[in-house]
Amino acid sequence: MVSDIDSYLSSYVHNVLVDLPLQKSTECSNDHSSEAYRFVTDKLLIKWEEIDHLFGDLTDDFIILEQTPSWYKSMLWNVWRVVHEIGKALLNSTLKQRSELWEMNSNLKTIIDFDKCFNKLISNSGDSKLQTVLMLTSSLERFLGNVYLLKGKIVPFLLRDLLLTKELLEIFGRVPITFTQLLVGCPLGLNIRNVAWHGFLSEKEIHLYLVGTLFILFVSLNDIVNSKFQAVPEREPVKLSFCSNLLKETFPNLSEYKVQISDILNNTCIISKWHRQFWVEAFNNFVDCRYGECLLVLLPQVEHLLRTIYCHVNACPNRLLTAEATDFYTTLDEILSPPDKGCNNQIIETLGSNLVEVLEDILFYLEGPRIRDKISHGEFNVYDNNKSDVTFVISNHVLSIALCVMLITCQKLNLHENTISKSIKSDNNKDVIDKCDGYNKHVKLCNKISELSFLKQSIFAYRSKFHPLSYLLRSVDNELNKLVLWNQLPRPNEYQFTSEIIMDRVCDLKLILLNSIFNCDKSMDSIEFIITVQNFIKNIDCLTLHRFLKYTLKCIENVLTYSSIERNQWQEIIKLIMEFIDYTLTYINKKLQSM
Template structure:
């Protein structure tokens, strides 16, 4: 198929570039001070009919006079004049300063900056629409797709306004601007073909909605997620990252469909060369480029070249879909181990581990998700000084994310390029990065914390780990396993991507398969359980310190202390057993063996699928035991703990 765009379907390309090819006689357009306002209730019946029928090509052609009028009315206005004269139309936005900043930049922008402006504007609009009817403790739509279906929003804005929003952001056969821009389908040449007029239209829509809401009641209480995000940013260590490599040089060694984004990569290089660095702009473009390069590498590795493109017939291949392996379900032929290994070899597995940690992990920053949905906004006041709008800059808040993701982009480009791999400089920062948000990283972190807390506890009580390494057997669950394994946090960066790739190859997601055969379910369940064991051990250490610090114990308290000391030995043996158990689970149920390939991991996991009932029982009883131990320790029920160990480990079998 001869495609007019590197990644857009012919239909999407036709819609996005439609405005440029409409020759309008601008002198016939009568302009006034508010010509950029669209009265949704007065749209032509033919426009409403076309929008209602989802005939978006027809609707766009009919709306060209409005698009052109908005452009002619807005492009000659300064941002400061817009703010001072029409502030009341902007109060519904979560961050008015963001709107003014983006509008001010539009008139002098090239394709790459237009990309940034649209990305940030779409995010601002989405969140602001979502908070119009938001209430605490009430389930409210929080994505553009859901918002446009929400009856509350339709009641507030009216059906005609919703129809226009659907044209811009609606179903897959609409302009679908948010998804096409944020998921990396719109190239610099596409933006040039769109012309200048259309880019003012979303700004006009924002102002028109403000006019519509001017005398209506709406909510503005939905909070930002920025405070939570900033706490997570502090945990991202970027001190060892070097930014010396130019992305533009790396892209030059790639195929033509990748180099179609060269202007974006050059723009990132430019942004990192200025002072101060506009980290938020850089982060937005980096995310778009990551989406594009991973989609292309995924499509190539899985022998599915159509996956590079947008489509009206299927879901897009997105970075989230790749990291969570949902994109595999879109492939029209069976995905094999060879496909997965090909993809792993064409991208940097360490970079993929970082992306899993900070982009897709449920409890992580989910940077792309939060940013693209407008959740990371800041409340900023605006001052007018000498016909300029002055407001706080927020770029520094995004420094760690931008630096980290740029380095991931560099690594992936190097891995997938035609460059001689011997000339590629290894990235020394990867071994220092410890995933702490992904369930795999959390699992290893909690086991490491239990191990450290156990050593401190045994030192406190003058016990030695060597004394009770092998009292309890693990053969029931691992009959032929070696017990000589150890693992630590530093191996997670090497193993994470290979492990989750292997998990997606296991045929364990059908309704009839027990949850305990799904590694993702095991690790999520165990993370909850291990945290309870860590808390119980730390509580025991507090009790021991309190008892050992007293010299005035009564005879009854001394007897309790004796029972506690018996309990200390039992607990030490139990926690040593727990660490051995989780280590074997890591290797045999999760596929964490160092140095093994996806195929080797799959062989190990497939050979361990038989004892599903015993797995289920084991993890369930581990969970109940953790609750009991914590309760017994807090209440000094030493007899209960010692009685429990009389039946251990048969209780777990």
């Protein structure tokens, strides 16, 4: 399906990320001037005054997002000249220079391990440049958010918005901020952060000097902060132990299935040859217990895999390319969105509602790990958590989901190949069958699917852990546990305190509201009743995918609107509430009938 696609970069993005640096490299190699490094000091820090000259003295009212395409074209040509020099300076630097640079920035050790990143960059492994870009951009975003707190209160969620704040402009100055925006923070710039994290880039499309420049940019921005402030507030990294406890029993340890999973990656038709190496590296990281690095490489590939399937089943192949400045990326939000206004999203039918629910649990729900957001925006330090059980559970979970997506999709999309294979078999021509590469791959993949059927079984048995309704049921269960222990609590001496009052209320609740659901009789005592309710909660199969919640939120929003001082439309509110009650009763009755 996608094995022959050479690049997922649109023409504009390919030009600024791949073509321009090649042209600049040719120009620089023909430049025989004896001028020393113009844009970087001996200590490997950016000379901001030279960048200022390059930009041509930016005005105070300059806003980068309001500039014309021609401005970007001329600026990016100059920016690649800077990038070429700075990246070259880092890669040609001595061990002493780098050691002194890392030591100067020792306060960043809680955010990033520069030595580890640099060694990864020069290791020439299959994902060295991509993994370094991912690590540097997420850590840079965390650093900028920490710096923002020196002047502001709530850190903007998106890097683009963070770089547009007056707080960072005041701290860093217009030239450093503009240079950073051109590299990582605006659609018409190099935009390396978004292109990498959304899974578009292949290793051959990442220029080595650009990665080196990200290193130098990071420490140069930190140098500006050090010259103005004694310390930068450090936000506490997110904790995922709660999420991990709820997920740890979902999938078995995939390390035991190493041979089969390499085979799957080699025989699937929905991963291009340029991206397959990232999957292999991610799985190798997992097997070697480098769980954080596994997630770092894996998450962008999961998004790209889902985008590939989305574009194929919805017949929109043009959406595979990165977006231009006037378009939106095809991101996870759209890929997993419900059908709207008569437009079907065939990916939900292809993957099945259970698998989509698993994806939403791990990626979207606020009570869940939201692992892609937390890692990409620098809220979770993947290196600090490499050996923890938490990171093992999360990485094993995401990898299992990714394999399920491959297996289920290949089964459905290869049906036409299966039909072809049957016609080939009917000819009794063994030579034709052996030469049919598509058929052979299909057979191998089907064999691997049967060997890993436990993954699909885990998906089919999965119940949402982080949907708001799931969270509510857990909260109710916790409170019921407290009620079970009620009689064991000490009673106050000064009052005649008995359980009759509570029993009366429980019985009223039981008989009036819940009798039809739990089929209780009057002889059941309060503890038995509570346990009955708990068992019901644990076994109830609630519909959570794109249902009972969107309608509720819409109703609440409308009630708030109608009840405002300006409108005060109480008849409409009554009508809305009555419609909501009717909808709810219909839902409950259908649910009871299906039990």
